[in-house]
Amino acid sequence: MEHTANHEHRDDKGSKMGMWIFIFTELLLFGGLFLVYAVSRAKFFEDFHIAAHQLNVFVGAVNTIVLLVSSMTIAMSITAIQKNQKRVALMLLGITLTLAFVFMVNKYFEWGGKIHHQLYPGSDIVLTLKHGQVLFFGLYFFMTGLHAFHIIVGMALIGYVFFQIKNDKIKPDNFQLLENAGLYWHLVDLIWIFLFPLLYLIT
Amino acid sequence: MTSNNSALHPGSYLDQQGKYKGILGWLTSTDHKRIGILYLMCILVFFLVGVTLGGVMKLELLRPGEQYIDAQTYNGFFTVHGIIMIFMVVIPGLAAVFGNFFLPIMIGAKDVAFPRLNLFSWYIYIVGAAIAVLSQFGGKGAPDTGWTFYAPYSIDSNTNVTTAVLAAFVLGFSSILTGLNFIVTIHRMRAKGMTWFKMPLFPWSLYATAWIQVLATPIVGITLLMVIAERTFRIGFFDPSLGGDPILYQHLFWIYSHPAVYIMILPAMGVITEIIPTFCQRKVFGYQAIVLSSLAIAGVGYLVWGHHMFTSGMSDFSRMAFSFLTFIVAIPSAIKVFNWIATMYKGSIKINTTFLYSISFIFQFMIGGLTGLTLGALATNVHVHDTYYVVAHFHYIVFGGMGFAFFAAIHYWFPKMFGRMYNEKLGKIGWAIVFSGFTLLYFPMFILGLQGMPRRYFDYLPEYSGGHFISSIGAFVLITGIIIMVYNLFRSAKKGELAPANPWDGRTLEWTIPSPPPLENFDNEVVVTEHPYDYK
Numbered sequence: 001m002e003h004t005a006n007h008e009h010r011d012d013k014g015s016k017m018g019m020w021i022f023i024f025t026e027l028l029l030f031g032g033l034f035l036v037y038a039v040s041r042a043k044f045f046e047d048f049h050i051a052a053h054q055l056n057v058f059v060g061a062v063n064t065i066v067l068l069v070s071s072m073t074i075a076m077s078i079t080a081i082q083k084n085q086k087r088v089a090l091m092l093l094g095i096t097l098t099l100a101f102v103f104m105v106n107k108y109f110e111w112g113g114k115i116h117h118q119l120y121p122g123s124d125i126v127l128t129l130k131h132g133q134v135l136f137f138g139l140y141f142f143m144t145g146l147h148a149f150h151i152i153v154g155m156a157l158i159g160y161v162f163f164q165i166k167n168d169k170i171k172p173d174n175f176q177l178l179e180n181a182g183l184y185w186h187l188v189d190l191i192w193i194f195l196f197p198l199l200y201l202i203t
Numbered sequence: 204m205t206s207n208n209s210a211l212h213p214g215s216y217l218d219q220q221g222k223y224k225g226i227l228g229w230l231t232s233t234d235h236k237r238i239g240i241l242y243l244m245c246i247l248v249f250f251l252v253g254v255t256l257g258g259v260m261k262l263e264l265l266r267p268g269e270q271y272i273d274a275q276t277y278n279g280f281f282t283v284h285g286i287i288m289i290f291m292v293v294i295p296g297l298a299a300v301f302g303n304f305f306l307p308i309m310i311g312a313k314d315v316a317f318p319r320l321n322l323f324s325w326y327i328y329i330v331g332a333a334i335a336v337l338s339q340f341g342g343k344g345a346p347d348t349g350w351t352f353y354a355p356y357s358i359d360s361n362t363n364v365t366t367a368v369l370a371a372f373v374l375g376f377s378s379i380l381t382g383l384n385f386i387v388t389i390h391r392m393r394a395k396g397m398t399w400f401k402m403p404l405f406p407w408s409l410y411a412t413a414w415i416q417v418l419a420t421p422i423v424g425i426t427l428l429m430v431i432a433e434r435t436f437r438i439g440f441f442d443p444s445l446g447g448d449p450i451l452y453q454h455l456f457w458i459y460s461h462p463a464v465y466i467m468i469l470p471a472m473g474v475i476t477e478i479i480p481t482f483c484q485r486k487v488f489g490y491q492a493i494v495l496s497s498l499a500i501a502g503v504g505y506l507v508w509g510h511h512m513f514t515s516g517m518s519d520f521s522r523m524a525f526s527f528l529t530f531i532v533a534i535p536s537a538i539k540v541f542n543w544i545a546t547m548y549k550g551s552i553k554i555n556t557t558f559l560y561s562i563s564f565i566f567q568f569m570i571g572g573l574t575g576l577t578l579g580a581l582a583t584n585v586h587v588h589d590t591y592y593v594v595a596h597f598h599y600i601v602f603g604g605m606g607f608a609f610f611a612a613i614h615y616w617f618p619k620m621f622g623r624m625y626n627e628k629l630g631k632i633g634w635a636i637v638f639s640g641f642t643l644l645y646f647p648m649f650i651l652g653l654q655g656m657p658r659r660y661f662d663y664l665p666e667y668s669g670g671h672f673i674s675s676i677g678a679f680v681l682i683t684g685i686i687i688m689v690y691n692l693f694r695s696a697k698k699g700e701l702a703p704a705n706p707w708d709g710r711t712l713e714w715t716i717p718s719p720p721p722l723e724n725f726d727n728e729v730v731v732t733e734h735p736y737d738y739k
Binding site: 013017018022024028030031032033035039040043044120122127131132134135139146 | 425
């Protein structure tokens with residue numbers, strides 16, 4: 001997202017509004033997937049029930065906690081910058097980035113395990129499964145994959161914001177970019193909060 | 204096109220600005236006016252490519268039997284014609300060209316809310332367009348699914364469907380960012396004193412459009428991504444052999460692609476609403492009704508997608524609900540037509556090229572709209588589904604509506620954009636040929652459709668040859684008219700008479716500044732006190 005416009009024009013409210021509209025579009029993007037999930041689940045209730053047992057609730061729960069804490073730390077960093085505590089803000093963003101990294105490492109091992117057991121779309125084993133289970137694993141990889149892509153984009157954004165704070169481009173009276181990054185990160189968190197029960201918990 | 208203009212008046216947006224000269228100065232400029240011109244040039248090129256493909260198809264259909272291209276090539280041609288015309292010409296069309304150029308000026312702002320994002324949107328558009336062009340060459344040949352990419356054929360087809368789908372996805376991104384930019388611009392950058400109900404009606408129509416762009420496009424985005432994933436990883440969301448549901452694809456596709464029709468037509472209605480009061484020198488009739496009908500069209504238009512699928516397999520209740528909602532959309536559309544006619548009533552009408560394109564817009568839009576009701580009714584839909592009747596209907600809306608509004612807009616704002624007047628006589632001749640060509644080309648298709656001619660076939664039975672022959676003649680007349688129009692505009696941009704600031708006696712803000720506009724649009728902060736259409 002662009003932060004300030006050219007022509008020495010700065011409009012924090014407008015910038016925040018732009019971010020919110022972008023978040024609407026992201027929600028609708030995932031909304032399409034949730035719709036496909038709902039239709040497929042209604043159609044293949046039993047297959048979804050069986051396939052969901054293959055997912056590790058413990059790993060999913062750890063990742064949920066990791067993301068929730070990271071959302072808290074980025075929110076705290078916004079408060080810190082408002083109170084002119086640059087070092088605290090940087091530290092909190094550092095923690096956010098670390099947690100995001102932990103999430104991705106977890107995801108790597110989780111996906112790695114599935115792929116090792118040949119539970120990926122198009123594999124010989126999956127193609128022998130029932131239709132509903134094929135769809136479940138398709139949706140699992142597509143939804144968590146798209147979500148992981150958003151985590152990576154979020155990490156890049158937070159990393160950029162980190163250096164902007166370090167170079168005093170983001171200051172107590174000019175922190176909209178940080179707030180927008182925070183909004184984006186909450187969105188990524190929010191989507192996971194829906195993905196976790198839909199894929200891991202409802203069996 | 205611009206080199207001669209720098210002498211017109213110093214400080215115009217056409218003069219050199221920034222640190223780069225020439226073409227680089229255009230490619231790096233975040234000036235909303237320059238970005239509008241960039242879109243105009245690209246859209247013109249893609250439009251002419253789309254016209255050429257359409258022309259070849261009409262040449263093939265001139266007589267029954269295989270003439271110049273075989274069936275597979277024809278499939279590629281109508282697919283590519285559709286992708287180019289829909290995703291690269293009519294969806295960005297008015298909003299990206301005239302919205303970019305005139306929205307900030309009409310609301311008294313210096314630029315859009317996010318100028319760099321605006322330039323970025325253009326680059327995304329170019330990348331998407333490049334991918335679309337790429338999909339036509341190499342690999343296993345041009346995509347042959349039609350622009351709707353219906354599953355499961357789009358999953359099985361060996362042609363370059365993945366590339367074409369990716370192009371549509373990228374182009375959608377550009378559309379979303381433009382919509383986002385316009386919404387924030389309209390909320391945050393209106394001039395002092397310009398309350399919501401003192402805003403001109405073209406910006407209002409762009410506002411309604413922008414919300415559709417933002418709220419509908421992501422759905423097709425994710426759907427197209429799913430098609431790519433299916434083709435790449437064999438996931439099977441829409442593939443019945445893997446448990447998927449092809450009807451679900453149609454739903455998801457039309458949830459966006461029907462509102463997309465309103466992305467095309469709403470700004471077109473906005474343009475016509477600007478032009479008619481100006482050339483009648485009368486206050487627009489029912490300002491608030493026009494605003495509310497724009498919002499109503501945007502809102503209800505979101506809920507009618509199922510009428511594309513009456514024969515695909517849906518419950519009777521859904522079919523009735525979608526049919527009913529489709530009829531509801533006709534009401535705000537008709538309100539607009541009544542408003543335009545009522546504005547003309549007792550006005551001192553000046554008939555020039557712009558106005559001629561505008562009234563032919565109303566005429567064609569009415570035919571397109573009323574035939575839309577035939578298609579929206581369940582019983583008749585079954586008879587004319589997937590026939591030339593549908594082809595005629597949507598060309599009357601998309602070309603006869605949006606296309607003619609685009610032609611009206613380019614003539615209306617030409618003096619402001621390029622600082623020179625177009626040749627009125629040549630313009631009128633061009634209009635007459637374009638209009639007759641259009642009618643000859645598309646009207647016979649209604650009759651062919653009622654007789655049962657199916658769409659998307661490269662050959663036909665002998666009994667349809669009369670209609671096809673007239674239609675093909677119409678295509679060549681239309682192309683001649685378009686060439687005359689484009690020639691007139693290009694020549695006039697270089698050699699036309701110098702344009703005054705307000706050649707048409709318009710009342711909106713763009714007519715208060717010099718032609719072409721200066722770099723920063725307004726010298727002083729704009730303060731609005733009057734209603735935009737206060738004609739004496």
